[in-house]
Amino acid sequence: MYQRLPxxxxxxxxxxxxxxxxxxxxxxxxxxxxxxxxxxxxxEILHEAIRYSCLAPGKRLRPAMCxxxxxxxxxxxxxxxxxxxxxxxxxxxxxIHDDLPAIDDDDLRRGRPTCHVKFTEGIxxxxxxxxxxxxxxxxxxxxxxxxxxxxxxxxxxRSSIRLVEGETADILSEGTPVDIATLEFIHAxxxxxxxxxxxxxxxxLAGTDPGHVGCLRDYGAQVxxxxxxxxxxxxxxxxxxxxxxxxxxxxxxxxxTYPALxxxxxxxxxxxxxxxxxxxxxxxxxxxxxxLRDLAIYTVERLH
Amino acid sequence: MYQRLPxxxxxxxxxxxxxxxxxxxxxxxxxxxxxxxxxxxxxEILHEAIRYSCLAPGKRLRPAMCxxxxxxxxxxxxxxxxxxxxxxxxxxxxxIHDDLPAIDDDDLRRGRPTCHVKFTEGIxxxxxxxxxxxxxxxxxxxxxxxxxxxxxxxxxxRSSIRLVEGETADILSEGTPVDIATLEFIHAxxxxxxxxxxxxxxxxLAGTDPGHVGCLRDYGAQVxxxxxxxxxxxxxxxxxxxxxxxxxxxxxxxxxTYPALxxxxxxxxxxxxxxxxxxxxxxxxxxxxxxLRDLAIYTVERLH
Numbered sequence: 001m002y003q004r005l006p007x008x009x010x011x012x013x014x015x016x017x018x019x020x021x022x023x024x025x026x027x028x029x030x031x032x033x034x035x036x037x038x039x040x041x042x043x044e045i046l047h048e049a050i051r052y053s054c055l056a057p058g059k060r061l062r063p064a065m066c067x068x069x070x071x072x073x074x075x076x077x078x079x080x081x082x083x084x085x086x087x088x089x090x091x092x093x094x095x096i097h098d099d100l101p102a103i104d105d106d107d108l109r110r111g112r113p114t115c116h117v118k119f120t121e122g123i124x125x126x127x128x129x130x131x132x133x134x135x136x137x138x139x140x141x142x143x144x145x146x147x148x149x150x151x152x153x154x155x156x157x158r159s160s161i162r163l164v165e166g167e168t169a170d171i172l173s174e175g176t177p178v179d180i181a182t183l184e185f186i187h188a189x190x191x192x193x194x195x196x197x198x199x200x201x202x203x204x205l206a207g208t209d210p211g212h213v214g215c216l217r218d219y220g221a222q223v224x225x226x227x228x229x230x231x232x233x234x235x236x237x238x239x240x241x242x243x244x245x246x247x248x249x250x251x252x253x254x255x256x257t258y259p260a261l262x263x264x265x266x267x268x269x270x271x272x273x274x275x276x277x278x279x280x281x282x283x284x285x286x287x288x289x290x291x292l293r294d295l296a297i298y299t300v301e302r303l304h
Numbered sequence: 305m306y307q308r309l310p311x312x313x314x315x316x317x318x319x320x321x322x323x324x325x326x327x328x329x330x331x332x333x334x335x336x337x338x339x340x341x342x343x344x345x346x347x348e349i350l351h352e353a354i355r356y357s358c359l360a361p362g363k364r365l366r367p368a369m370c371x372x373x374x375x376x377x378x379x380x381x382x383x384x385x386x387x388x389x390x391x392x393x394x395x396x397x398x399x400i401h402d403d404l405p406a407i408d409d410d411d412l413r414r415g416r417p418t419c420h421v422k423f424t425e426g427i428x429x430x431x432x433x434x435x436x437x438x439x440x441x442x443x444x445x446x447x448x449x450x451x452x453x454x455x456x457x458x459x460x461x462r463s464s465i466r467l468v469e470g471e472t473a474d475i476l477s478e479g480t481p482v483d484i485a486t487l488e489f490i491h492a493x494x495x496x497x498x499x500x501x502x503x504x505x506x507x508x509l510a511g512t513d514p515g516h517v518g519c520l521r522d523y524g525a526q527v528x529x530x531x532x533x534x535x536x537x538x539x540x541x542x543x544x545x546x547x548x549x550x551x552x553x554x555x556x557x558x559x560x561t562y563p564a565l566x567x568x569x570x571x572x573x574x575x576x577x578x579x580x581x582x583x584x585x586x587x588x589x590x591x592x593x594x595x596l597r598d599l600a601i602y603t604v605e606r607l608h
């Protein structure tokens with residue numbers, strides 16, 4: 001199916017994208033380590049919990065997209081490194097709170113005890129809150145140009161509201177039949193908003209014009225949707241070994257998913273369409289779009 | 305004892321300050337009502353919970369201090385109205401999370417069910433998170449001058465981190481003997497930081513010079529401390545009727561308080577000293593400092 005994608009240049013193995021992702025992630029991890037307060041800072045346990053959650057192994061997809069968007073907009077990755085770290089802090093905050101007993105009640109994340117299991121529920125709530133504050137403190141000094149930092153803060157704040165709205169809609173929908181509009185609301189807000197913001201902020205910090213900022217935001221929204229549908233599909237069709245958890249676990253929890261509403265084939269098509277629309281948004285950008293292009297293709301290639 | 309305070313102009317009845325506070329609060333309530341998303345916004349219950357908590361009756365002390373600081377710095381209250389609302393959102397967010405079962409476990413706040421009792425724990429966590437995002441979104445557009453808005457965001461973010469650090473130290477200290485350094489850490493961060501930030505941000509938004517900004521921040525820190533000691537004292541010495549809750553409840557919960565470490569008289573003196581230092585910070589400011597002056601005196605007058 002990937003052949004329908006324009007500019008894909010033949011089937012990729014995915015290795016090149018993963019290598020590039022790793023290279024971005026290494027820069028992010030070094031910078032995150034420096035931006036987070038040391039564990040010697042009072043109260044020590046709070047800062048331990050913050051570092052445990054935010055420095056946990058991860059793909060650092062959002063910071064990578066933020067830096068790649070700066071490059072696609074004609075700037076340099078370094079212009080968006082701190083912003084990428086701020087976005088990763090928001091992502092880590094949202095995972096800590098989502099895992100809480102009163103929300104998704106997850107004990108494990110990527111094979112490690114979740115923050116509240118390791119540090120108590122009270123500390124997990126507060127570590128999430130502190131990470132959220134740190135994210136805004138970091139974003140507010142992300143650029144040497146005040147106007148760019150301020151716009152980045154505005155975009156981060158608005159996407160964070162949408163992230164919380166999406167998560168709320170998600171927990172409200174559990175165990176009840178969900179219509180297409182609700183599913184789309186959940187996906188667009190819970191995961192789409194922060195991914196779109198990552199790309200938009202990278203473009204803003206590169207100092208590109210508003211038209212290109214809009215294109216990169218739209219690219220992020222489409223690829224974020226493709227990612228989410230792909231995750232839904234893999235949760236349904238993959239093996240427990242590849243997934244690291246039981247296949248079909250979303251369905252069993254009564255979670256709203258694409259396969260439940262559109263079926264396997266319909267969902268594959270929806271993911272592919274979103275990735276194609278994302279690729280279309282990259283046309284005419286002034287910088288190097290190769291990573292973002294490869295990433296869009298990689299997203300849906302996982303489904304083969 | 306108030307006669308020791310310079311410039312107090314004789315004993316105040318407190319009525320004038322309360323009237324002025326009410327006038328500021330009315331402006332804040334009208335603006336907050338407009339800034340918060342309507343309950344018709346999806347998901348409705350999230351926005352209901354946000355409005356329930358943030359529009360609950362309150363003194364709006366922090367926004368009043370923010371606007372009064374703008375005036376003391378030679379600007380107008382209107383310059384700091386949106387910023388004051390953003391600070392009130394952070395305050396409301398922190399109360400929602402502090403009341404949660406995993407933190408202070410309070411069922412009632414000012415005689416009404418707390419957010420999690422009324423809306424479930426999950427919704428309360430998310431409503432707090434959404435309010436926190438809304439605060440930064442509001443602060444990021446608080447001034448027509450980008451550089452001022454950005455500095456206001458930076459100050460808000462840093463004081464929010466300190467607020468969370470203070471709350472964490474507070475819950476960690478419950479039921480264990482607390483030394484003076486820890487008590488001072490808790491008070492300076494849990495309540496002092498946001499009150500100091502309120503005054504600092506008002507001054508920044510008025511466009512005054514860095515020296516005056518520093519004076520107003522210091523004023524806020526001192527008066528915030530005086531407030532906190534006064535609250536500790538009133539919790540210990542007042543009647544349940546005046547307090548709206550059992551007297552001595554802090555002591556029974558093993559909370560770190562001034563009276564526990566310094567005694568009643570030592571605490572009174574500490575509050576008075578802090579208020580005096582606060583008054584001293586107002587010397588030489590270019591604008592109208594009368595409300596801030598009266599407020600500092602009012603804070604400790606409650607103790608007679």
